[in-house]
Amino acid sequence: MYTFGKHERLCSKKLIDALFLSGHKFILFPYSVHWMVCPRELLPPGTPAQVLIATSKKKFHHAVDRNRVKRLTRECYRLHKPTLYQYLECHDTTIVLALNYIHNEILSYQTLNHKFDRLTSMLIEAVNKQLNPPPSQQP
RNA sequence: ACGGUAACCGUCUCUAUCGCUGGCAGUGCGUGCAAACGUGCUGCGAGAGGAAAGUCCGGGCAACUCGAGCCACCAUACUUCCUAACGGGAAGGCGGCAGGAAGGAAAGCGUCCUGCCGACAGCAAGUGCCACAGAAAGACAAACCGCCUACGGGCAAGGGUGCAAGCGCGAGGUAAGAGCUCACGACAGGUGGCAGUGAUGCCGCCCGAUGGCAAACCUUAUGGGUUGAAAGACCAAAUAUACCGGCAGUUAAGGGCUGGCUCGCCCGUUGCCGAGGGGUAGGUCGAUAGAGGCCGGCGGCGACGUCGGCAGUAGAUUGAUGAUAGAGGCUGUCGCAUUGCGACAGGACAGAACCCGGCUUACGUGGUUGCCGUUUUC
RNA sequence: GGCUCCUUAGCUCAACUGAAUAGAGCAUCUGACUACGGAUCAGAAGGUUGCAGGUUUGAAUCCUGCAGGAGUCA
Numbered sequence: 123m124y125t126f127g128k129h130e131r132l133c134s135k136k137l138i139d140a141l142f143l144s145g146h147k148f149i150l151f152p153y154s155v156h157w158m159v160c161p162r163e164l165l166p167p168g169t170p171a172q173v174l175i176a177t178s179k180k181k182f183h184h185a186v187d188r189n190r191v192k193r194l195t196r197e198c199y200r201l202h203k204p205t206l207y208q209y210l211e212c213h214d215t216t217i218v219l220a221l222n223y224i225h226n227e228i229l230s231y232q233t234l235n236h237k238f239d240r241l242t243s244m245l246i247e248a249v250n251k252q253l254n255p256p257p258s259q260q261p
Numbered sequence: 262a263c264g265g266u267a268a269c270c271g272u273c274u275c276u277a278u279c280g281c282u283g284g285c286a287g288u289g290c291g292u293g294c295a296a297a298c299g300u301g302c303u304g305c306g307a308g309a310g311g312a313a314a315g316u317c318c319g320g321g322c323a324a325c326u327c328g329a330g331c332c333a334c335c336a337u338a339c340u341u342c343c344u345a346a347c348g349g350g351a352a353g354g355c356g357g358c359a360g361g362a363a364g365g366a367a368a369g370c371g372u373c374c375u376g377c378c379g380a381c382a383g384c385a386a387g388u389g390c391c392a393c394a395g396a397a398a399g400a401c402a403a404a405c406c407g408c409c410u411a412c413g414g415g416c417a418a419g420g421g422u423g424c425a426a427g428c429g430c431g432a433g434g435u436a437a438g439a440g441c442u443c444a445c446g447a448c449a450g451g452u453g454g455c456a457g458u459g460a461u462g463c464c465g466c467c468c469g470a471u472g473g474c475a476a477a478c479c480u481u482a483u484g485g486g487u488u489g490a491a492a493g494a495c496c497a498a499a500u501a502u503a504c505c506g507g508c509a510g511u512u513a514a515g516g517g518c519u520g521g522c523u524c525g526c527c528c529g530u531u532g533c534c535g536a537g538g539g540g541u542a543g544g545u546c547g548a549u550a551g552a553g554g555c556c557g558g559c560g561g562c563g564a565c566g567u568c569g570g571c572a573g574u575a576g577a578u579u580g581a582u583g584a585u586a587g588a589g590g591c592u593g594u595c596g597c598a599u600u601g602c603g604a605c606a607g608g609a610c611a612g613a614a615c616c617c618g619g620c621u622u623a624c625g626u627g628g629u630u631g632c633c634g635u636u637u638u639c
Numbered sequence: 640g641g642c643u644c645c646u647u648a649g650c651u652c653a654a655c656u657g658a659a660u661a662g663a664g665c666a667u668c669u670g671a672c673u674a675c676g677g678a679u680c681a682g683a684a685g686g687u688u689g690c691a692g693g694u695u696u697g698a699a700u701c702c703u704g705c706a707g708g709a710g711u712c713a
Contacts, residue, residue, distance in 0.1 A: 193582090
């Protein structure tokens, strides 16, 4: 359940290009989140979501700091993943998303873990709005 | 004992839960005749550094290029050795700095010893530069003050300028002076002897264009083909498709079989099917056993070499080592109290990406050794 | 992973081949002019030449090592 294997990471160059070209985006400090609904057949079977985690070389000059941020992010995503997967499987949909760390200092694990509670709920809300548009949006 | 400095060595340990990347074993599923491959699960065991960094040098490896020589460009620069190679290292020479010892009336004044440092070839191959100041900044020199004078001039001793003014000191010499001459000494060049593999050192003779700058142009000697794993090799979906074959359609364009017409055949053209080359996404290899590490013997002052033995899968590719909790050890502060206990805090610099040998830079703490200083005891 | 270049006053740039006081425009400050402001005129202040060493009598300049910032190669 709380695993994070290779098939759950976004590696396809074409999907990455498509995500940043035509995906949706919102910011929840310290992350900027790109996400996009993706056809099921493009992802490996049994995988409701693929994620990409990135950090800017301009914000963190040293590789050890970039690795630290990505490891903390990965750990948080791993622990919050079941909530997201449960929602996606209920609605029979698949997404790809990118988590880009935009702060320029390293936050503690506890802080990031707290942020991920809100990040997950915001993401589910955004996907929900995309799948079931509110009636006011449709004339 | 403490502190400083230089060099070298090490880079906290253990346990539990969840998770990541390889490996091995078992097992389920799929493909396949099978071997095997892919994928899921379970178990076992492995998983960052002394700098992995900067990319400053040198190699391996790979592709491309290449008849030879010269020039240009770049790099290096005391000697000998080590090494696959090096701009790296070892030992030595020379020079500088610091300290000590004996000497000396005294002065780094020479000698000896110790430690540290040195981009340390050539300015006596040529060219160039040396601001301001100064008479003059490198030349068969030059006269501002000054010295001498027979009033034509002569003079580099003294003053002054400056980072730097034609070697130092004494004597002779002279109108006054001058390496002009001589003795002693310093420096550079040539030459001979001795010691050393050599740099070089010591001793003698000859000579004297006796300032500095080559991290100024340059000269000499040696080396350098270019590009770097995003190198390179292989497999290869979908879509489009060169070329080839088959079937069907069409004379609505065309050509040939004839000088003309008709029919037929062939080429062509269109569509479908098959086969197929290049090649994209993607994947595999390159790619982790290496000029490797540890221990011991032998050779060498040493870098290092050699012989024997031992142990050992890091290998990702949007890029694996993390999170949480506990215990121990280390350092600092405080308290109790005395060399123990308790509390609190801290734990650096930093993350492999084809692989090695160096260099440089960053860095908390612990240990070892050399040298120096302070204090105490003998 | 490889390669190339840059760093000078608050900003934009000079200073050629080393020479001592590092210069110009804009901006800032002071004064003049004006009823006041702008414009104009006169003057002033402002620099560890990215940092640390070295060569040299002397370094923004030459050399070495760092730091920061750009660009480039699929």
